[in-house]
Amino acid sequence: MVRPTMEDVALRAxxxxxxxxxxxxxxxxxxxxxxxxxxxxxxxxxxxxxAMARSLASRTSTVLGVMVxxxxxxxxxxxxxxxxxxxxxxxxxxxxNTGGRSPARERRxxxxxxxxxxxxxxxxxxxxxxxAIGKAAEQLPVVLVARSSRVSxxxxxxxxxxxxxxxxxxxxxxxxxxxxAHLDGGEGTQAGPRRRGYVAAxxxxxxxxxxxxxEYTDAAGARAIRSLIDDDALPTAILxxxxxxxxxxxxxxxxxxxxxxxxxxxxGYDNTSLAALRHVSxxxxxxxxxxxxxxxxxxxxxxxxxxxxxxxxHLLNPSLVVRSTTAPPGGSR
Amino acid sequence: MVRPTMEDVALRAxxxxxxxxxxxxxxxxxxxxxxxxxxxxxxxxxxxxxAMARSLASRTSTVLGVMVxxxxxxxxxxxxxxxxxxxxxxxxxxxxNTGGRSPARERRxxxxxxxxxxxxxxxxxxxxxxxAIGKAAEQLPVVLVARSSRVSxxxxxxxxxxxxxxxxxxxxxxxxxxxxAHLDGGEGTQAGPRRRGYVAAxxxxxxxxxxxxxEYTDAAGARAIRSLIDDDALPTAILxxxxxxxxxxxxxxxxxxxxxxxxxxxxGYDNTSLAALRHVSxxxxxxxxxxxxxxxxxxxxxxxxxxxxxxxxHLLNPSLVVRSTTAPPGGSR
DNA sequence: TCTATTGGTTGGAGCGCTCTAATGCTGTAG
DNA sequence: CTACAGCATTAGAGCGCTCCAACCAATAGA
Numbered sequence: 115m116v117r118p119t120m121e122d123v124a125l126r127a128x129x130x131x132x133x134x135x136x137x138x139x140x141x142x143x144x145x146x147x148x149x150x151x152x153x154x155x156x157x158x159x160x161x162x163x164x165a166m167a168r169s170l171a172s173r174t175s176t177v178l179g180v181m182v183x184x185x186x187x188x189x190x191x192x193x194x195x196x197x198x199x200x201x202x203x204x205x206x207x208x209x210x211n212t213g214g215r216s217p218a219r220e221r222r223x224x225x226x227x228x229x230x231x232x233x234x235x236x237x238x239x240x241x242x243x244x245x246a247i248g249k250a251a252e253q254l255p256v257v258l259v260a261r262s263s264r265v266s267x268x269x270x271x272x273x274x275x276x277x278x279x280x281x282x283x284x285x286x287x288x289x290x291x292x293x294x295a296h297l298d299g300g301e302g303t304q305a306g307p308r309r310r311g312y313v314a315a316x317x318x319x320x321x322x323x324x325x326x327x328x329e330y331t332d333a334a335g336a337r338a339i340r341s342l343i344d345d346d347a348l349p350t351a352i353l354x355x356x357x358x359x360x361x362x363x364x365x366x367x368x369x370x371x372x373x374x375x376x377x378x379x380x381x382g383y384d385n386t387s388l389a390a391l392r393h394v395s396x397x398x399x400x401x402x403x404x405x406x407x408x409x410x411x412x413x414x415x416x417x418x419x420x421x422x423x424x425x426x427x428h429l430l431n432p433s434l435v436v437r438s439t440t441a442p443p444g445g446s447r
Numbered sequence: 448m449v450r451p452t453m454e455d456v457a458l459r460a461x462x463x464x465x466x467x468x469x470x471x472x473x474x475x476x477x478x479x480x481x482x483x484x485x486x487x488x489x490x491x492x493x494x495x496x497x498a499m500a501r502s503l504a505s506r507t508s509t510v511l512g513v514m515v516x517x518x519x520x521x522x523x524x525x526x527x528x529x530x531x532x533x534x535x536x537x538x539x540x541x542x543x544n545t546g547g548r549s550p551a552r553e554r555r556x557x558x559x560x561x562x563x564x565x566x567x568x569x570x571x572x573x574x575x576x577x578x579a580i581g582k583a584a585e586q587l588p589v590v591l592v593a594r595s596s597r598v599s600x601x602x603x604x605x606x607x608x609x610x611x612x613x614x615x616x617x618x619x620x621x622x623x624x625x626x627x628a629h630l631d632g633g634e635g636t637q638a639g640p641r642r643r644g645y646v647a648a649x650x651x652x653x654x655x656x657x658x659x660x661x662e663y664t665d666a667a668g669a670r671a672i673r674s675l676i677d678d679d680a681l682p683t684a685i686l687x688x689x690x691x692x693x694x695x696x697x698x699x700x701x702x703x704x705x706x707x708x709x710x711x712x713x714x715g716y717d718n719t720s721l722a723a724l725r726h727v728s729x730x731x732x733x734x735x736x737x738x739x740x741x742x743x744x745x746x747x748x749x750x751x752x753x754x755x756x757x758x759x760x761h762l763l764n765p766s767l768v769v770r771s772t773t774a775p776p777g778g779s780r
Numbered sequence: 781t782c783t784a785t786t787g788g789t790t791g792g793a794g795c796g797c798t799c800t801a802a803t804g805c806t807g808t809a810g
Numbered sequence: 811c812t813a814c815a816g817c818a819t820t821a822g823a824g825c826g827c828t829c830c831a832a833c834c835a836a837t838a839g840a
Contacts, residue, residue, distance in 0.1 A: 117564070117586055119826055130790045135828060145788065160582070165562030166499035167826035170795050174828095185527055186720065191518035194545065207559040210543035212527065226540040229498035230563070231450070249493070253450055332724070365725035387519065391665070392698035394726045452796055463820045468798060478818065500796035503825050507798095 118159040127155035138163050169231065178208045178414060179227035183220060183239045185212045187330075187358065188386045189403060190238050193259055196407020197236060204415055206233065215330075217241050224250060234414040237261070239303045255417030257410045261303035262427075269413040271406050271428040275307030276314065278399040278432035282353050282381045283315035285397070285434055290442045291351040291379065292321055297328040297338045297363060299355030305330075308383065312353055324349060328359055335362025336369075343370055350378060350443035357382035357389045357398055364396075364439065375441035385435050395438040402430055451492040460488035471496050502564065511541045511747060512560035516553060516572045518545045520663075520691065521719045522736060523571050526592055529740020530569060537748055539566065548663075550574050557583060567747040570594070572636045588750030590743045594636035595760075602746040604739050604761040608640030609647065611732040611765035615686050615714045616648035618730070618767055623775045624684040624712065625654055630661040630671045630696060632688035638663075641716065645686055657682060661692060668695025669702075676703055683711060683776035690715035690722045690731055697729075697772065708774035718768050728771040735763055 120138075124131045129148055136144050137152040144152075155161075169175045178201050182190045194210065201208050211227050213220025220242050227235060228250060235250060239260040248265050250256055257269045279296075286294050296312040299305025309325060316323040324347070328338040335354055339362075342348045354360035360382030364374050374380055382389055385400035409428050416422045453471075457464045462481055469477050470485040477485075488494075502508045511534050515523045527543065534541050544560050546553025553575050560568060561583060568583060572593040581598050583589055590602045612629075619627050629645040632638025642658060649656040657680070661671040668687055672695075675681045687693035693715030697707050707713055715722055718733035742761050749755045 121826080131827085132790055132792095132829085133788090136789090139828085143788065148788085160585070162558065162562065164503075164564060164826055165559075166503055166564060167795090168828075170497075170499055170503060170797090171826075171828040173795065185518070185524035186521055188519055188521065194518055195547070198545070198547070202555075207562075208544070209559075209563075210545065211541070212531070212543065214528070214531070222535075225495070226498075226542075229495065229540075230542075231497060231499060252493070332720075361724050361726060368725050387665075388721070388724075391694055391721075391727070392701050393694065394724065454796080464797085465799085465820055465822095466818085469819090472798085476818065481818085497796055500825090501798075503827090504796075504798040506825065 117164075118161045119164070120161075122159055123152060123155045123161050126159060127151045175231055175233040176206050177230060177232040178206050178411070179230065179232035179235045180208050180210045181213060181220065181223055181227060181235065181237045181240060182210055183213045183237075183241055184215045184330075188388060189356075189384050192387075192403035193238055193407040193410070196404035196409075197411045198407070199404075200408050200411035200415070206415070213241065215241060217243070221246060228253065233418045236410050236414055241301070241303065255414055257414045257417075259406050259410050266425050269410075269417065269426040269428075271410045271413065271430070272304065272307075273401040273406075273430045273432045275304050275432075276311030278383060278401075279308045279311030279353065280315040281432065281434040282383070282399055283312060283319070285436065286351045286353070286379060286381065286440065287319050287321070289351075289379065289440060291349075292443075293324070293349035294321065294351040294353060295324040295326055295342065295347075295349040297335055297352060297354045297359055298325050299359075300327055300329050302330045302355065305355055308355060328355060330356050330359060332358045332362030332365070335359035336366035337362075339363045339366035339370070348372075348378065351440070352378060352380045354380065354382050357384045357386045357396060360396055360398070360439075361388060361394060364394075375439050379440040379443070381440060389435070389437070397437045397440040398435050399432045400435045401432050405430065450497075451494045452497070453494075455492055456485060456488045456494050459492060460484045508564055508566040509539050510563060510565040511539050511744070512563065512565040512568045513541050513543045514546060514553065514556055514560060514568065514570045514573060515543055516546045516570075516574055517548045517663075521721060522689075522717050525720075525736035526571055526740040526743070529737035529742075530744045531740070532737075533741050533744035533748070539748070546574065548574060550576070554579060561586065566751045569743050569747055574634065574636065588747055590747045590750075592739050592743050595640075599758050602743075602750065602759040602761075604743045604746065604763070605637065605640075606732075606734040606739075606763050606765045608637050608765075609644030611716060611734075612641045612644030612686065613648040614765065614767040615716070615732055616645060616652070618769065619684045619686070619712060619714065619773065620652050620654070622684075622712065622773060624682075625776075626657070626682035627654065627684040627686060628657040628659055628675065628680075628682040630668055630685060630687045630692055631658050632692075633660055633662050635663045635688065638688055641688055661688060663689050663692060665691045665695030665698070668692035668697075669699035670695075672696045672699035672703070681705075681711065684773070685711060685713045687713065687715050690717045690719045690729060693729055693731070693772075694721060694727060697727075708772050712773040712776070714773060722768070722770070730770045730773040731768050732765045733768045734765050738763065 120134045124134045211223040213223045234255040236257045251267045259271045313323045326338050328334045382396045382398035385398045389396035389398045453467045457467045544556040546556045567588040569590045584600045592604045646656045659671045661667045715729045715731035718731045722729035722731045746759050
């Protein structure tokens, strides 16, 4: 249960601790003779370097912290894939922590991540207040994904939510819908742009916006639909704040004996793997998720290497993915 | 960008570094006067303890490493919730790493986790060879979830896969099915017990088992169905190795113009949130996921505190959840 | 032959913290 | 008035590593 140290390896290989250190870091200024002796000793002892001691001594870190606000959402898994890809390429490791969509838990997660003194931090759709992010950004480079920021030391990677919402509304209008409600993401990040895009697009078409407060979960989507039904205010089409919400909405509609898309059309947002399932086959707005991750990691590593000081604001273009949950209104399929 | 150290706080508060250390660790043997002075100084400087230096000096860690083999699978998110709950209660933090279901990547993830010298390790459905796990277990307590082990220093938390498969077969047989194929999880962990349970249950009913090699992904499920159709060997019911696989199977069946459950019944395994969606509404086998996480964390912390040396083998009872993807055979719905 | 130069190797300080043992400082009993 | 607890506080060593400057051949140049 007690791991060998550099000292142990040095002793066994008959060299100094400093030499072992050089070998471990792949220094070219070590003779082949010594190198192999050290590697052999390390192998025999089952030695592997102590990352913490290393980063303490070198005052550098090869770790990127990633805070995932909600592990249940597959959206983030793909972003993490993108981050991981770039990080690994450049010799960095990532450690993940999750906030469970609760600001308090997320704050704790952030604190915990920070206590490892990583080289930088990527926050995926954080829900903590902007001040908490600003405070973190004073200590190390921070990149935000799916959330915007005005802080000049923080880079951001987002999709253009206004444009995405517009694409969805245009699609529904072109199908003939006039009464289109938006299930709003509430406090959720990116809910603002989507709502604004929705309202602007509706008005551009001369239609009346109908914003229903909801959240980024399937339960919330179902709840919103039930309240619409109770209020007798159900439109012919729904634009959900995300796919989860949309799937919840569809469940509630079906529970109420309504058919999708015959009676009500539903559009999601995010194009998660969920939406792509045949059985769901949700019309939705796609975001280049892995690209989000890659761009975020790139931006972060630029800051880590101090190659750049001006903020970067990636705004990627979303696209409409038409599947089977949208159709002309009035059961006229 | 440079964080203050204990020394800075001590200087500002006019006390020694050791005193600051005591305050930071909440020691009772500090006068109220000093304590508040230290806390004030720390607050003003924006100081927070350096977890790595702390764990290096104390030769202990309050971090639990969690390796998630596949972040895309929501199953693990719920297990992580359970782990997080217990860990937090007991003052431990968790750091997560992911292996992306590739043994090579997973090995790297393990290595990375280990380099932080966490107090213990929880591996969620790891795909690395048993020897790699054994090696890790020599260095720190290890708990396996959704994978078994014979190593006496490794605790495991599993569902009773044989029983789960039996539940599924019994259900299908009671509906009148005689030709039931199993889409096998292949190398995947827990695939063995599920397959054995399936075969045993089939034989107990006097039926001929039909095992089709597949994997724990939706793509693999779809592929397996296509190969069955190509071979003209499609049965009336399918028991998939997990929900993902089942959903892929359903997609492929629908692509081929077959209806579920009218033409073919499908049973999944795991009861992920995916299965619960109305639009999927998959009959499946439920595992108490959060309970897995809680038990795993409990077992690990017992080892960490050296309260126990004999291995623990949790085998939780799965249960059948009947939804809308199973019906009597022959379109006789 | 003597001094540079080069390339490999090493000792020692120090990263930010914890922990042990020792210190100073009350207050109380003898 | 001394002695001794008992408590709060501190100095100093050390955790496993990196990094710098110093060191030591061995070779090259003069």
